Amino acid sequence: MSGPVNDPVNDSQPAGPIGGNMVDNGRAYRHWKLQRDDDGIAWLHLDMADSSANLLSGDVIGELSDLLQALALDLPKAVVICSDKQNGFVFGADIREFTTLENSRQALAFIERGQALMDRVAALPCPTVSMINGACLGGGVELALACDYIVASDAASTKLGLPEIKLGIHPGYGGTERSIRRCGPLAAMDLMLTGRTLPSYTAKKIGLVDEVAPLRQLEHAARWYALNAPVPRRPGLFTRLLNNRLLRPLIANRMRKQVALKARPEHYPAPYRLIRLWQEHYGDSRRMLQQEARSVAELATTDTARNLVRVFLLSEELKSKGKQVEYAAKHVHVIGGGIMGGDIASWCAIQGYRVTVQDQDPARLAAMYRRAHESFGRKFKRDRRAIVAASDRLMPDLDGVGVARADIVIEAIFEDAEVKRKLYQAIEPRMKADAILATNTSSIRLEELAPCLQQPGRLVGLHFFNPVALMPLVEVIRGEQTDPMVMNKTLAFGRGIGKLPLPVKSSPGFLVNRILMPYLLEAVIMIGEGIAPEVIDRAATDFGMPMGPIELADSVGLDICWSVATILSQALNLPLPDNLKKLTDSNRLGKKSGEGFYRYKNGKAQKHAGLKYGDMQTVQDRLVLRLLHEATACLRDGIVESENMVDAGVIFGTGFAPFTGGAINYIRSVGADPLCDRMGEMQQRFGDRFDCDATWAKL
16 A cells, blocks of 8 residues: 655644635534535544543534534545644543433433444545544544544654543443454453553554654645545454454453453453453444443443542542643752662653752662663663653763752652751752752651751652652642742642642651551551461452552562651551561561562562461451541641542552542441441450541541
8 A cells, every 4th residue: 555645844733634725614613623625625623612622522522413414415525533732632521521420321321422423423425534643542532443544643642542441431432343343352452451542653553543644744644545545454364353253252251360460340340341342242333332332321320430530530630730830840850869769860851851860879870870771661662762862861960960950859868857958958059049959758747857958948848659650649748838839830840740749738757658657557567466468468459459568568668668657656656566677677678678578589479379367357447447547637637638639649649449439538438437336346456546536527
C-alpha cells in the first residue's frame, strides 16, 4: 500500500482541511463544526464549549447524532472526525454525568445512546477517518473504532487507551467487539483489562491505528485514507483463529488467572465480566453489543464502580490543587544521591526538568546515574532520543554548583533534624532569592527545621513515596511559617512533575505515614505473638490491599520504618515492638539487605504457601481498624482540609483498597456504629490502642 505523500510544510500545527474553500453546513452547533472541502470530504471538528477538554457528554453525542443524520441525507465523499482542542482528541465520556445514574435501567439507556451513535458512524456508506492528535481515551477510542480508519500523530502527547476498567466498568460503546475485531483478542483484551494507554507507534503495532504521521502531515494522511479508501487492515489468520469458539474458553481461563493475581472478583467484577462477554458472545456482533450494554449497565451501579469513580474524581481534585498559580520551574537541584534522592532526580529529568544532584560521595553519584539510566530505559523503551535527552538533563554535581541556579532545591538526606539544619545554613546564602527549599523528610515537623533559615517562609515539605516512579502521590507540607505563595508554587511543581499533590499540615508523620505506621506496627506486634507473616499479609490482601504490611515494611526498609516509628511514638504514644528493633540492630533491613521478616531471592520474598490460621477475620480487623482509627484522628486534627483529602491520601499514598473509595468513605459505607462495636471488642482483647476515636460518632 502506498502511504500518504510527505508534505514539505514545516508548521507544527495542522493548517485545517486543504484542497479548496471550506463551506459550513449553515447550522450553528455549540460543540461541533462541519466543513466540506472541494474534494467532497466533510470535516467534523469537535471543540466542546466551556471545557478545556473534549468529552462525549450528552450534548456532544446529541449534536453529533444530528450531524450524522444530515450527512446521510447529503452524503459526502468521506468523513474525517478531528479535534480543535490543543490537548487531545476525546478524553472519554463525561464522568460527572455517569455519577447521576441511579439504577441499571438509567445506565442502560445511557449506554445504548452512546452505542447507537457509534453504530450510526459505522453505518455511514462512505469512508470515515478519525484523525487523532493528543490523548484519545475511553469513548474517544470507541468513536475512532467506529470509523473505517484511524490516523494518529507521532507526538509524545498522543496516547490511546480504553481505561474504563479503572472505573469499575468496561467499554460500552461498542469498544469491546470492535477493538477485538481490529486488533485480535490478545492485544485488545490486554488493552481493556489493564486500562493502560499506548503511544501512537505501539498502537499501530497492535493494529489499533492504521497510520502514524508527524503532526504537520497528519491531515494529509487523513485525506489520503479518506480519498483512497484502502482495504482495512485486519489481524492475521493465527490471531483471528484465537477467536474460535473452541479456543475461547481455554484462553479466557488463562486471562482469569492473570487477572486474579491483581484483582479479586468480589472486589473488582468488571474484568471478569469482560472476559465472559468475549468468551460467550464474540462472533455475533449484534448479540455482543447488546450484552456489552447490559453488562456495563449492571456494573455501573455497583458499589465498586461508584467508589472507583470517586477515586477518579479525587485524583482530579488533587490535580486542581496544582493549578492555583502558574509556576515554571526549570532547574531542580537535589541534595542526596541515595536511592530516594536519585529516584526523585531521575523522575524530574524524565518530566523534562534540568536536574543537578549533589552528594559528597562520588561513588554514590555514579550509582545514582546508573540507576537513573535504567529508569530512562524502562520509561522510554526503545526511544533512544528520549533516553539520551533525559540523560543529558541529569547532571551529577559533587560540589553543589547547581544550588545557585536552581528554582527549587530538594533536600533528600537522612532523617536527622540537626544535620538538615546545618545543611540549610550552608546552602541558603547561595540560593536564588526566590528559590524554594523543599525537604523530603518523611516525619520531621517543619517547625523544627525552619528557625535556622534567614527566609523561613521558603521552606516547604515535598514528601515522595517509594518507589518514586510508581507512587502517584506527593505530600506538600506547609509549616507555620511557610509562605502561602511558596505552598501554591510547590503544589504546581508537584503537578508539573506528573504527581498528585496533596496539601498537608506539618505534624509528626504528616498524613500518609501517620496513618500507615499503626497499621504496620500492628502487623509487627502480631508477628511477635507468633502469627506467621504470610498469614498477616494474606489477611491484608484479602481485604483488598495491593501488598501485605509485612512485605511492605520489608520493601520500604526496616531501618526507615524504625526511624519513622520512633519519631511518631514520641508524638502519638505508639508502642514500639521489640522485634522490629532487633532486626534493624542485626542489619536485617528487608528487601535491600536480602533478609528482613522474609528472606529474599532475586528480589522476591520467599513465602510458605498454604499456611492456615484459625481466626483470619481478627487478624484482618486488627490491621484495618488501626488504619481506620488513625485516619479519623488525622481528620480530627485537621492534618488535611477534608474527608476527601484523607481518602485521597490513603488511596494514592498507601494503596488502601480503591474499591472502597477510601478509609473515611469505607467507615460511612459499613457504618461507624458496627465498626466501633468491633473496636470495642478489640480493645478488650488487645488494649487501649483500639479505643474508638470520638470523631467516629460524627461519621
